[in-house]
Amino acid sequence: MKTNRLIIFDTTLRDGEQSPGASMNLAEKLEIAHALAELGVDVIEAGFPIASPGDFEAVEAISRQVTGPTICGLARCHAEDIDRAWQALKDAAKPRIHVFLATSAIHREFKLHMDKAEILRRTVEAVERAKKRCADIEFSPEDAARTELDFLAEVVEKVIAAGATTINIPDTVGYAVPSQYAGAIRFLKENVPGIERVVLSAHCHNDLGLAVANSLAALSEGARQVECTINGLGERAGNCALEEIVMAIKTRGDYFGLETGVNTRRLAATSRLVSRVTGIAVQRNKAIVGQNAFAHEAGIHQDGMLKERSTYEIMRPEDVGLHQTELVLGKHSGRHALRQRIRDLGFHLDDQQLQKVFDGFKALADRKKDIYDADIEVLAESVLHSGPVVWTLEALTCSGGSGSVPHAAVVLWHQDGTIHRDASTGDGPLDAVFKTIERITGVDIKLSEFQIRSVTVGEDAQGEAHIEAEHKGRVLRGRAVSTDIIEASALAFLQVINRALLRDQLKLNPQTEAVKKVVSG
Numbered sequence: 012m013k014t015n016r017l018i019i020f021d022t023t024l025r026d027g028e029q030s031p032g033a034s035m036n037l038a039e040k041l042e043i044a045h046a047l048a049e050l051g052v053d054v055i056e057a058g059f060p061i062a063s064p065g066d067f068e069a070v071e072a073i074s075r076q077v078t079g080p081t082i083c084g085l086a087r088c089h090a091e092d093i094d095r096a097w098q099a100l101k102d103a104a105k106p107r108i109h110v111f112l113a114t115s116a117i118h119r120e121f122k123l124h125m126d127k128a129e130i131l132r133r134t135v136e137a138v139e140r141a142k143k144r145c146a147d148i149e150f151s152p153e154d155a156a157r158t159e160l161d162f163l164a165e166v167v168e169k170v171i172a173a174g175a176t177t178i179n180i181p182d183t184v185g186y187a188v189p190s191q192y193a194g195a196i197r198f199l200k201e202n203v204p205g206i207e208r209v210v211l212s213a214h215c216h217n218d219l220g221l222a223v224a225n226s227l228a229a230l231s232e233g234a235r236q237v238e239c240t241i242n243g244l245g246e247r248a249g250n251c252a253l254e255e256i257v258m259a260i261k262t263r264g265d266y267f268g269l270e271t272g273v274n275t276r277r278l279a280a281t282s283r284l285v286s287r288v289t290g291i292a293v294q295r296n297k298a299i300v301g302q303n304a305f306a307h308e309a310g311i312h313q314d315g316m317l318k319e320r321s322t323y324e325i326m327r328p329e330d331v332g333l334h335q336t337e338l339v340l341g342k343h344s345g346r347h348a349l350r351q352r353i354r355d356l357g358f359h360l361d362d363q364q365l366q367k368v369f370d371g372f373k374a375l376a377d378r379k380k381d382i383y384d385a386d387i388e389v390l391a392e393s394v395l396h397s398g399p400v401v402w403t404l405e406a407l408t409c410s411g412g413s414g415s416v417p418h419a420a421v422v423l424w425h426q427d428g429t430i431h432r433d434a435s436t437g438d439g440p441l442d443a444v445f446k447t448i449e450r451i452t453g454v455d456i457k458l459s460e461f462q463i464r465s466v467t468v469g470e471d472a473q474g475e476a477h478i479e480a481e482h483k484g485r486v487l488r489g490r491a492v493s494t495d496i497i498e499a500s501a502l503a504f505l506q507v508i509n510r511a512l513l514r515d516q517l518k519l520n521p522q523t524e525a526v527k528k529v530v531s532g
């Protein structure tokens with residue numbers, strides 16, 4: 012690999028998933044992993060296999076099904092972690108085990124209760140064990156940015172001798188500033204024998220809003236891997252945002268002289284996918300993928316843009332996959348055009364799935380004049396994620412307004428073929444709908460978050476409802492889209508109820524594969 016070719020290590024499915032409320036099920040993780048491969052990342056950190064059966068399954072499935080990138084699994088310096096990670100990764104064409112142990116004084120004293128000698132012994136043992144299973148080994152001294160530089164260098168030297176091929180320097184708590192973080196990379200390059208044999212990697216958290224700046228600083232000192240997440244998802248304030256670092260490298264190629272293998276035209280679609288799946292909206296003014304990232308409002312800017320785009324535009328929207336007009340299809344568009352658009356959007360559907368999307372598309376076109384990319388993505392997604400359900404919505408009516416008692420009537424089908432009707436009042440029409448659904452299904456859930464947002468633009472835009480709720484101590488999420496926001500909310504609520512019931516069924520019969528696919532995560 013050329014020395015100016017940067018390795019993009021995506022950890023959306025591992026560090027990103029640690030973001031509160033961002034947990035994903037197996038189907039969702041697979042979909043994101045396929046999208047990341049399509050985007051052209053070099054490494055996908057697919058999960059932490061020892062952490063849960065769901066994580067193990069996801070790493071195993073991604074290892075088997077996603078081709079192109081290296082697939083990586085995280086492990087602590089414990090024999091069981093390393094063996095479990097390898098079990099999940101062993102079918103990947105290019106597997107990597109990522110081993111970590113904290114090295115900073117704070118972590119040694121208060122978290123690990125280990126002295127320096129113990130840390131050194133454990134890291135070496137773990138890397139040697141991992142190396143017996145896998146040639147590609149990454150080691151991370153957790154909280155490296157707050158570790159004494161001489162001890163950091165000692166650890167790095169020992170793990171390189173034990174077989175590590177990538178050394179990642181995490182700024183775990185987002186404490187570093189660019190010159191200091193770059194200084195740590197420089198120190199290691201100048202003081203660690205054997206450092207020239209490994210790839211140095213930056214892993215920065217964004218607590219001070221410096222994750223991208225710190226990562227770029229590390230690159231200037233010779234780091235050649237960046238760990239990042241789509242939309243900057245991750246613990247607390249998140250990780251270095253993939254789309255930002257990639258576009259910084261591309262746009263300022265004159266300064267950095269580096270390149271990546273990322274197809275930047277897939278950035279907007281991948282960002283939308285991750286936002287939809289996690290339910291975490293992208294802020295409007297977010298660099299690169301925010302709704303306003305390419306919007307010019309001030310008259311003086313608009314005037315400049317009309318005269319010469321480069322007066323106020325350093326990147327073209329089409330370079331990140333945003334098109335001037337995303338209006339793609341209408342009522343009279345045919346199956347062929349739809350198939351092509353779905354492919355362009357990065358979905359891989361078989362003929363049966365395509366037919367279902369086509370049917371949904373025709374039904375939507377009857378309710379909505381203009382169909383945008385985002386509408387098609389929602390249709391394709393709902394087909395990809397369809398699975399067994401206990402309750403299906405047949406019909407619903409509701410009413411509200413000042414001076415009236417809000418009420419709703421709901422009709423649901425049960426999977427045994429029986430139809431059920433009920434009605435109730437509530438604090439508002441939606442509350443009445445949710446209460447009625449709970450009464451019919453007999454499932455009590457505690458709503459913790461509820462969001463409605465528009466999928467596209469215009470008065471007939473589809474509304475997307477996101478619901479997060481608690482059931483028997485577990486957080487479950489539901490998401491649904493409709494041109495009618497009450498219907499979207501009811502469908503999302505019902506999805507949560509179905510997930511709760513399917514999870515209970517799964518406990519009775521853990522072998523039910525199809526059920527597992529829908530409720531895991």
Ligand code: KIV
Pocket residue numbers: 026111151153154179181182183184214216
């Ligand atoms: O932030 C961190 O230290 C991590 C490590 C596990 C690499 O995510």
Ligand code: ZN
Pocket residue numbers: 026181183214216
């Ligand atoms: Zn991290």
